[in-house]
Amino acid sequence: MRALANGLGRPVRRAGPAGVADVVRRVGGLQAQTWPAAALAVRARSTATTWADVDTARLVDRTVVRGWFQRGTLHLVATEDAGWLLRALGPVTEDRTARRYAELGLSETVRRDAATVIEAETAGRGPLTRAEIGEALVAKGLLPEPTGQAVYALIRYAGLHGLLCYGPDRGSKETWVATRDWLGEPLDLSGNRAVALAELCGRYLAAYGPATPADLAIWAGLPARDAKAAFGARSDLVEVDLAGQRAAVLRGRRTTGAPAPLRLLGEFDTYLLGHHGLWPVHDERFRRRIHPGGGVLRPVVVADGIVVGGWRFDLRRGVAGVDPFEPDLVGTAELDAEVADIARFTGLGA
Numbered sequence: 539m540r541a542l543a544n545g546l547g548r549p550v551r552r553a554g555p556a557g558v559a560d561v562v563r564r565v566g567g568l569q570a571q572t573w574p575a576a577a578l579a580v581r582a583r584s585t586a587t588t589w590a591d592v593d594t595a596r597l598v599d600r601t602v603v604r605g606w607f608q609r610g611t612l613h614l615v616a617t618e619d620a621g622w623l624l625r626a627l628g629p630v631t632e633d634r635t636a637r638r639y640a641e642l643g644l645s646e647t648v649r650r651d652a653a654t655v656i657e658a659e660t661a662g663r664g665p666l667t668r669a670e671i672g673e674a675l676v677a678k679g680l681l682p683e684p685t686g687q688a689v690y691a692l693i694r695y696a697g698l699h700g701l702l703c704y705g706p707d708r709g710s711k712e713t714w715v716a717t718r719d720w721l722g723e724p725l726d727l728s729g730n731r732a733v734a735l736a737e738l739c740g741r742y743l744a745a746y747g748p749a750t751p752a753d754l755a756i757w758a759g760l761p762a763r764d765a766k767a768a769f770g771a772r773s774d775l776v777e778v779d780l781a782g783q784r785a786a787v788l789r790g791r792r793t794t795g796a797p798a799p800l801r802l803l804g805e806f807d808t809y810l811l812g813h814h815g816l817w818p819v820h821d822e823r824f825r826r827r828i829h830p831g832g833g834v835l836r837p838v839v840v841a842d843g844i845v846v847g848g849w850r851f852d853l854r855r856g857v858a859g860v861d862p863f864e865p866d867l868v869g870t871a872e873l874d875a876e877v878a879d880i881a882r883f884t885g886l887g888a
Contacts, residue, residue, distance in 0.1 A: 541798035541843030545583030553586035555595035566741040567615040569806040578804030581883040604704040609759030621725040626734035653696040665705035665713035700725035739768035746812040748785040753813040800872035856886035
């Protein structure tokens with residue numbers, strides 16, 4: 539059920555950037571800590587998109603935007619969802635970052651002034667690199683030097699307040715742009731946060747149900763009280779038994795499902811980040827092979843919703859090897875089809 543709800547049956551048939559936006563909208567956002575992670579997550583949930591379509595959706599159509607959302611980490615979200623997502627999640631991330639701001643000597647006044655400067659500079663001068671933003675902050679007397687972690691902290695602060703998002707890379711360097719310039723209007727973070735949390739709960743259950751408030755808290759990076767309140771604000775939830783635990787699905791959603799097909803999921807795939815614990819690993823002996831620690835979450839082979847192996851992706855070759863935990867858990871025909879589709883999607887190794 540969870541695998542199919544999360545789109546691993548590849549329900550999106552649309553080609554082009556529209557198909558990319560459809561995938562991102564359906565799952566409430568995709569982890570985009572690395573760009574291959576976001577691109578491969580789109581492929582695993584659609585049949586006709588390409589890597590170039592993912593770039594076009596973000597950089598040309600701008601129907602998706604890359605910024606800091608769930609758990610305060612980089613995500614690719616639908617542009618129309620960005621404002622209310624920040625309304626729901628931004629305050630929590632800000633609270634959790636307070637200690638780090640203090641360690642870096644970034645007072646609330648400095649943060650606010652820096653956000654104003656960053657927005658003005660990026661809107662007036664186009665996409666700017668981290669170094670260029672740092673230089674602008676030094677010129678305004680807000681930082682003593684244009685390098686160091688304080689620069690990124692202030693860039694992220696502006697992003698959490700809806701003023702900034704990622705722009706096009708300049709060679710190997712990332713750039714940022716003012717959202718009001720890049721998207722044609724500023725993000726709207728106004729409105730009732732409780733309403734935004736209830737909407738977040740509905741989007742979450744549509745793509746990850748059956749689930750519990752604890753699962754929502756993990757996926758979104760919310761305090762337990764907020765997750766429970768979000769569940770409580772919904773009138774369309776149906777309680778189900780999940781291996782002896784009370785969980786919920788949206789009314790009208792199927793409570794049984796056909797087996798989910800085999801899929802090759804990229805690093806940091808959102809399917810593995812949507813619930814409390816790394817639950818899809820079918821055997822604890824193999825957990826460290828995909829989640830060795832240090833924030834690393836490697837590419838995985840998933841069959842019927844369960845992790846049955848790992849694989850390697852190379853930006854020059856595409857699929858660079860598959861490592862099933864147990865050989866008989868991976869069907870050759872399905873695996874060959876996935877490898878071929880990644881070659882189609884990326885244009886690598888075809």
